[in-house]
Amino acid sequence: MSNEEVPETKGVSVQLLATVDLGPEIEGMEGRQLRMRMVTIEPGGVFGPMHDHKDRPGTVYVLQGTITDHRDGVATEYGPGVGWPEDRNTIHWLENKGTIPAVEISVDIVKQQ
Numbered sequence: 001m002s003n004e005e006v007p008e009t010k011g012v013s014v015q016l017l018a019t020v021d022l023g024p025e026i027e028g029m030e031g032r033q034l035r036m037r038m039v040t041i042e043p044g045g046v047f048g049p050m051h052d053h054k055d056r057p058g059t060v061y062v063l064q065g066t067i068t069d070h071r072d073g074v075a076t077e078y079g080p081g082v083g084w085p086e087d088r089n090t091i092h093w094l095e096n097k098g099t100i101p102a103v104e105i106s107v108d109i110v111k112q113q
Contacts, residue, residue, distance in 0.1 A: 004024045006048050006061050006070075007048055007049075007066055007095075008046065008049055009015075009046055009047055009048050009049070010046050011041060011043075012040070012041050012046070012047050013040045013046025014038070014040075015037060015038045015039075015040075015041070016035070016037055017038055017105075018028065018035075018036045019033045019036070020033060020034040021033050021112070022109065025067075027038065030058060031034070031111055031112055032109055032111060032112065033049050033110055033112050034107070034108075034109055035103070035108055035109070036105065036106070037106045037107075038063075038103065038104070038105055039103070039104050039105075039106050040102070041067060041094065041095070041096040041101065041102045041103075043096055043099050044096065045095065045096045045102075046091065046094070047095070048093040049093060051092070052088075052090060053087060053090040053108075054088045055111070056086075056108055056109065056110055056111075057086060057087050057107060057108060057109055058085075058086045058089065058109065059083075059084070059085050059106075059107050059108075060078075060083050060084055060086065060105070061082075062078050062079060062080050062081065062082055062083065062103070062104050063080060063103040063104065063105060064080055064100065064102060064103040065079070065096060065100050065101055065103060066096070066098045067094050067095070067096060067102045068080065069092055069093070069094055070092055071090065071092035072091075076111070078097045086108070
C-alpha cells in the first residue's frame, strides 16, 4: 500500500440492482450473496477511502466516463467497455478526474447483512 493521501468518499451514488442468496445455490456459500450494483462517481468524486477486497471478490465494468483506480502507488484509468477484477490482493481507491459522471457495474460476493 502506498503512503499517498486518500480522500474520503464524495460524489458517489450506489444503486443496488440485484442479489442472489448463494447458500441454496452453492454448497459452502451459506451466508453469502452475489450482489450487482451500479455505482456513479460524479466529476471530482472519490470512492474511498483505501479499501481491500479480502473475503469480498468482485469484478467491475465501466459503462460511461473514466475511472482512475489507485493501487500499489499506480493510477490506472479505465474507460467505457473496460473492466477489472478485485481479488483478495486488491487494496485501492477510485476517483473520477473527468468532466462527466463515471458509471460502473460492480458485481461481488458479500456476507449477508
